[in-house]
Amino acid sequence: MTNRIAIFLGLFLxxxxxxxxxxxxDEHMIFLGKKLFALIDWAAFWR
Structure with missing residues (x-):
């Protein structure tokens, strides 16, 4: 991935x-953030 593509994807997100x-x-974004944190924690456990 080039820098140009990475910057474009970051700005798009x-x-x-x-x-x-x-x-x-922002209520559902907070919900998704909490679920993402739980997923990262779960994946770190299995690492």
Whole structure:
């Protein structure tokens, strides 16, 4: 992956999250963040 592609993907994800929060609020983003943290913790256990 080149730097240009990585920067574009990063900006795209940030923009998508910002639009999602602006339109629908941040309650479900907090929920997904908690679930992602639990998934990372679970994966670290099996490592």
């Amino acid at each position: 940030i923009a998508a999250a910002a639009i999602d929060i602006a339109l629908f609020g």
